Amino acid sequence: MLWSKLFIPTLRENPAEAEVVSHQLLLRGGYIRQLGAGIYNYLFLANRSMLKIIGIVREEMNAIGAQEMLLPALNPAEVWQESGRWDLMGDNMFRLKDRFGRPLCLGMTHEEVMTSIARGELRSYKQLPQIWYQIQTKFRDEPRPKSGLLRVRQFIMKDSYSFDLDAQGLDASYEKHRAAYCRIFDRCGLEYITVEADSGAMGGSASQEFMVRSQAGEDYVVACKETGYAANLEKAVSRPAPPPAADPEGDLDPEEFHTPNRKTIEEVADFTGLPRTSQMKSLVMVADGKGVLALLRGDHQLSETKFAAALKAQEVRPAHPEEMREWLGADAGSLGPVGVKSLRIVADLALTGRKNMICGANRDDYHLRNVTPDEDFQAEYFDLRQVADGDTEIETGAPLQIHKSVEIGHIFKLGYKYSHSMGLNVLNHDGVETPVIMGSYGIGIERILSAAIELYADKNGISMPVSIAPFEVVVTPVKIGDAALRRAAEEIYGKLQALGVDVLLDDRDESPGVKFKDADLIGIPYRVTVGKKLAQGNVEIAERRSGAVREVQVAEAPGWLAEKIHAAKK
């Protein structure tokens, strides 16, 4: 294609509203334009990249025997009411009414619709397994869209669903997806890791996320370089760093002391001159309507996910100040477990074996010292704590790192949730009605694009992997008015096309600087510069990612590039 005929509105300056790198560069590179909060126009370049991503996804899905469908984005309320998610999804679901007042919604995901197809048609175990997928627009009324295409209200997702007769079948479908996802992300040129994830309200048994490390990400991943352990922070486990100060020796009794206006762990640590680890953090929580006292080491954070899982609670929240006062007789900042009878007490495992610690006295402005778990109060122990910097791998003690990541894919075993709620059964060998076991698997198309940009961007702009770049090569005649340069450029361009290379000819009447800057900005992997070297019969090939430049003869350039490009796409 000829650049002079295309709409590639690049910008010299960063638009003020863009904060994260991928957002800035997508706008500057002329890939996207914003229409509203969390709603974007995908212009020519973004669309080209996304079509390539979709092509890879489609090939790999088809390769595991998945069948592509296209389901409606507009859904009647009924199917969602059947599964119970009409209410569960709350404000995250876009809802509307038709002219007769009938309730509809825009699909956030398609378990219900897929299940509704399956239950009408699947009757025998002989029809199983099935894997069905679609690549389709999803709608979510995000409370806070942000970070360009990373968190939006309308986005394209590849979602697939597996239907199996039994758990072994589900395991096989799940494994097929895991392998296919690895091939997809490899082919898209991403560096990623898979992590164990929380199954959340979906009620599944196993779940993995595919994560790309990035400052722009919103998820935290805990990973160990040495052992390969990796988990979502919500689920990660670790050995805590040992407390820097030993507990006081002796079988001491709790003793109240005055701590005027010292409420936070930090303030009490300063006041006592002891590290935060010498304190017990007491958090009053409400789990499914009942008050619970959660105890942690002073420097640790409660993981609400683990807390909810430990208590098998659906809904968890911090208690209101009035509730704390009612249950414990003091305000937050002076609370502790000693003498508490009215609340269930759960403690993090990091408190086992500790003694003579400091905690609130349940009397405003007073704390207790010499409080020993299991002696001065009784608690149930669970892993409740969020992994923190400085923690080590739970089995080997190897160091752990925590970093921000973007979730680009998620696979999980759904189990029978939808089969049960929506009545999806088949007859088994013995002619007995058996519920079908399901899996659900998603990939965010825009997130692959954004993650690739985040991963490889440099000071000059985007640096796309060959497989998903909007063009693979740009041919740049330095001076378009020069007939010889133009002829050579057109010749290379034509040959590249013939070799199946996705090539762009920058035939604009612009200064070389402008063309080079634009080519770098939009991230085309290879640039052929047709300029002064032509006098010797040569052109230059510049590799965007490495900056490496090589001089080759005009006749050799297309073949050399085609080889590189085909190798990169394998």
Next chain:
RNA sequence: CGGGGCGUAGCGCAGCCUGGUAGCGCACCUGCCUUGGGCGCAGGGGGUCGGGCGUUCAAAUCGCCCCGCCCCGACCA
């Protein structure tokens, strides 16, 4: 939904405090010039100053209300 910020030409911003002619850079158009890293010179076009109501002789500027966008938090199969 809580906290903060912003809204003036396509983009980036100044002007607002202290009311009176709407301005700068980039981009765009025309001509000349230039052609290896966002080139130079000259001329030019483009604005309901987010919207409404109010105060005033007079509002981009002051007041009230609303809308939109961004950031932090809450939330996030």
